[in-house]
Amino acid sequence: GAVVSQHPSRVICKSGTSVKIECRSLDFQATTMFWYRQFPKKSLMLMATSNEGSKATYEQGVEKDKFLINHASLTLSTLTVTSAHPEDSSFYICSARESADTQYFGPGTRLTVL
Amino acid sequence: RKEVEQDPGPFNVPEGATVAFNCTYSNSASQSFFWYRQDCRKEPKLLMSVYSSGNEDGRFTAQLNRASQYISLLIRDSKLSDSATYLCVVAQYTGRRALTFGSGTRLQVQP
Numbered sequence: 415g416a417v418v419s420q421h422p423s424r425v426i427c428k429s430g431t432s433v434k435i436e437c438r439s440l441d442f443q444a445t446t447m448f449w450y451r452q453f454p455k456k457s458l459m460l461m462a463t464s465n466e467g468s469k470a471t472y473e474q475g476v477e478k479d480k481f482l483i484n485h486a487s488l489t490l491s492t493l494t495v496t497s498a499h500p501e502d503s504s505f506y507i508c509s510a511r512e513s514a515d516t517q518y519f520g521p522g523t524r525l526t527v528l
Numbered sequence: 529r530k531e532v533e534q535d536p537g538p539f540n541v542p543e544g545a546t547v548a549f550n551c552t553y554s555n556s557a558s559q560s561f562f563w564y565r566q567d568c569r570k571e572p573k574l575l576m577s578v579y580s581s582g583n584e585d586g587r588f589t590a591q592l593n594r595a596s597q598y599i600s601l602l603i604r605d606s607k608l609s610d611s612a613t614y615l616c617v618v619a620q621y622t623g624r625r626a627l628t629f630g631s632g633t634r635l636q637v638q639p
Contacts, residue, residue, distance in 0.1 A: 448626050457532075457615070457631040458572065507571050509627075517627060519571040 417441055418510045420520035427498055428528055434494045435523045437508030443488035444510035448517070449481075452505040464491040498527040529554055532630035534616050540636045545606045549633045551599040551616030558628075560619040561592050563601045565612045566632065572615055575601075606637045 417440040427433050437447055445466045450458040462483055463471040470483035482494040491510075495502055503526050509517040534551045541547050553561075561578035576583065578590040578599055589602040599616055616630035 450629075458629045460626050460628070463626055505569070519573070522569075522571045524569070 418508065418518045418520040420508055420523050422523060423521060424524045424526075426526045426528065429499050430497055432494055432496045433498055433525060434492055435506055435508075435525075437491045437493070437510065437520050439489045439510040439512075439518070442510070442512050444491075444512065445488060446511045447485060447491040448509045448511070449483065449491075449493050450507045450509065452507060452522075458507060461493075495525065498525070500527045503527045530631075531555055531628045532616055532618055534630040534633045536631060536633060538634040538636050540638060541606055542638055543606055543608060545637075546602065546604045547606055547635060548603075549601045549614055549616075549635075551601075551630055551633075553597050553599070553616075553618045553628075555618070555620060555628075556597065557620050558597075558618040561599050562617040562619075562627070563588075563590055563599075564615040564617050564629075566615055567612050572617075572629075575614070603635075606635075608637050608639060611635055611637045 419438045421436045447464040449461045451461050452458045460473050461476045464483045464485040466485045466488050472478045480496055485491040505522050505524050507522040508520045511517050532553050563575040564572040565575045566572040576585050576590050578592045580592045582591045587604045591600045613632040613634045615632045617627050619627050
């Protein structure tokens with residue numbers, strides 16, 4: 415099946431720094447990518463929908479100025495966690511939509527903020 | 529009320545057992561249904577789509593009851609490798625078609 419990559423797979427940073435996570439669709443073009451967050455033993459929660467060439471759509475309760483999303487090309491979306499704090503520590507997963515009902519997930523990025 | 533509800537488990541079953549998971553969803557506008565599998569600290573992977581007519585893939589059978597807004601997954605002849613968290617997932621035909629995940633049901637198959 416299609417492949418989606420994420421980079422980095424793991425990041426540890428100090429409180430107050432910004433962290434950028436990349437999501438790439440490797441063998442298909444994705445006009446829509448999604449960013450999810452998963453806390454331990456919890457479900458994946460949609461944070462935002464990333465649309466190529468336009469602004470991202472954020473879910474209720476997700477601060478758009480804190481979680482900056484850029485979808486500059488059909489194969490790349492980035493999520494920047496600005497001024498990260500320990501409560502932002504989580505597993506961030508992107509997915510890319512290949513067709514109406516088919517999404518492929520990246521391997522995830524584990525963020526730890528000290 | 530959560531949009532997608534699942535029994536968190538864990539379900540501890542011996543190898544070879546048959547185990548069933550259930551899921552209910554609240555949004556009657558939901559149009560697509562899936563079961564995903566997630567291993568510890570990994571991303572979710574699509575196990576199978578779910579249709580009203582029911583569908584089977586080897587040892588796995590999924591069923592959808594739209595009237596009751598209920599989805600099920602049956603695993604026969606459980607293997608050790610089936611140990612994972614099984615996520616019930618629904619999607620609406622909205623503009624963005626994001627997936628809504630249940631919190632998952634954990635299965636532990638024991639030797």
